[in-house]
Amino acid sequence: MTSEPAITPLSDPGDVIDAWSDLVLFADASGTVLAVQGQPLAYLPDSGRAGQPFWSALGLEAGTLDEALERHPAMTIHDVASAGGRNFLLRVIPLAGEVARHGGFVIVATDNRPMKSLYETYEERLEDNITALSDSIALFNALFETAKDPTILTDTAGVVLSANVAAGARLGQPGRELSGRDVGSLLAGESRRMMRRAMGSLDQGGVWAGRVDGADGAGGAYPAEATLRRIRLTGYSLFQLILHDLSPQVELRADLRDQKAEVEKMNIALKRVIKTVEEDRREMRQSLTSQVRQQMLPALERIARAEAADVREGYRAVIEERLADLAGDGPAQAGSMAQDAALYRLSPREMEVCQLIQLGRTGAEIAGLLNLSFETVQTHRKNIRRKLGLRGSRTSLHAYLRQKPPLS
Numbered sequence: 001m002t003s004e005p006a007i008t009p010l011s012d013p014g015d016v017i018d019a020w021s022d023l024v025l026f027a028d029a030s031g032t033v034l035a036v037q038g039q040p041l042a043y044l045p046d047s048g049r050a051g052q053p054f055w056s057a058l059g060l061e062a063g064t065l066d067e068a069l070e071r072h073p074a075m076t077i078h079d080v081a082s083a084g085g086r087n088f089l090l091r092v093i094p095l096a097g098e099v100a101r102h103g104g105f106v107i108v109a110t111d112n113r114p115m116k117s118l119y120e121t122y123e124e125r126l127e128d129n130i131t132a133l134s135d136s137i138a139l140f141n142a143l144f145e146t147a148k149d150p151t152i153l154t155d156t157a158g159v160v161l162s163a164n165v166a167a168g169a170r171l172g173q174p175g176r177e178l179s180g181r182d183v184g185s186l187l188a189g190e191s192r193r194m195m196r197r198a199m200g201s202l203d204q205g206g207v208w209a210g211r212v213d214g215a216d217g218a219g220g221a222y223p224a225e226a227t228l229r230r231i232r233l234t235g236y237s238l239f240q241l242i243l244h245d246l247s248p249q250v251e252l253r254a255d256l257r258d259q260k261a262e263v264e265k266m267n268i269a270l271k272r273v274i275k276t277v278e279e280d281r282r283e284m285r286q287s288l289t290s291q292v293r294q295q296m297l298p299a300l301e302r303i304a305r306a307e308a309a310d311v312r313e314g315y316r317a318v319i320e321e322r323l324a325d326l327a328g329d330g331p332a333q334a335g336s337m338a339q340d341a342a343l344y345r346l347s348p349r350e351m352e353v354c355q356l357i358q359l360g361r362t363g364a365e366i367a368g369l370l371n372l373s374f375e376t377v378q379t380h381r382k383n384i385r386r387k388l389g390l391r392g393s394r395t396s397l398h399a400y401l402r403q404k405p406p407l408s
Contacts, residue, residue, distance in 0.1 A: 029100075029104055041086075044059055154183045195241075207228070342387060
């Protein structure tokens with residue numbers, strides 16, 4: 001027959017919980033407090049006094065031991081509401097006969113305010129973290145989906161995990177998802193090997209950028225600026241690939257080159273026209289000068305020497321006729337002779353400005369063609385209007401010159 005192990009009763013049950021900082025009440029079998037361990041609860045001033053029932057010391061709603069144990073069963077942790085809105089945790093532990101010969105109880109009261117504050121703090125932090133995480137996910141999705149450039153997320157093996165709307169539109173094929181495809185299928189030619197080398201050389205947080213050829217949904221290639229970034233997450237890594245389409249820029253540069261070449265051709269042609277106009281005007285002036293010297297001046301000299309009035313009148317008629325011939329070829333032009341003659345009072349530069357205005361050129365274009373400032377061109381326009389008698393008139397200089405024969 002085996003003997004049961006001997007149990008040595010403790011002389012002081014408080015030795016078991018010497019290290020506890022809670023309020024511990026030691027009560028006999030009737031529930032009367034015999035000893036107190038720890039600090040009384042501040043909001044229960046009698047909680048540390050011996051000689052009273054433990055339910056009275058702790059302010060429990062009970063009148064007897066049975067009622068106290070019924071409301072607060074032993075070996076169970078209870079959250080007890082106390083005075084002033086304070087709470088404490090209560091645990092009633094019955095003592096076995098081996099510990100206390102006549103039985104008894106150990107009542108542990110723990111002020112749960114620090115624990116509750118800590119719980120509330122962690123709860124607030126958890127809620128803040130959950131909110132921040134939710135906001136971050138929403139922000140990421142918004143940026144990811146609305147990005148204008150195709151953006152792709154891949155794992156370290158180069159398998160596409162996700163692609164935004166722009167990527168599907170530029171790289172996808174009808175009815176086919178980009179997820180699960182190899183990232184190399186989104187590139188063309190040597191760019192595939194280039195991307196593989198870049199993915200293998202990047203450290204965590206590293207960024208690589210370069211010019212690549214993307215493969216569109218129709219099987220063609222297009223120029224793109226690629227930005228590859230390695231992102232480290234908890235427990236794994238992934239790559240973010242952004243493909244900025246350079247096709248519009250390439251086409252724009254080609255269009256600009258064509259336009260520049262066309263403008264250069266037009267400038268050359270216009271310079272030739274201006275040169276021809278200048279030569280024609282020079283010849284016309286030489287012709288007018290020659291006629292004045294050969295016909296007008298001799299007639300004026302004869303008028304000056306003639307004594308008879310009728311002789312002078314005859315010479316005057318001859319001069320008028322010659323002037324009419326110089327101004328126009330027929331009687332229909334005699335009325336506008338004075339205005340046409342005013343054109344010949346213009347300076348060479350003013351005549352050049354008139355020629356270009358007659359051709360429909362703007363002030364900015366005239367300034368560029370004649371290598372003048374815009375303000376200088378405007379000054380020439382004012383002087384021309386004054387010499388032609390158009391000052392104060394609503395007639396535009398362009399409309400006036402359009403009615404004249406080509407000045408070239």
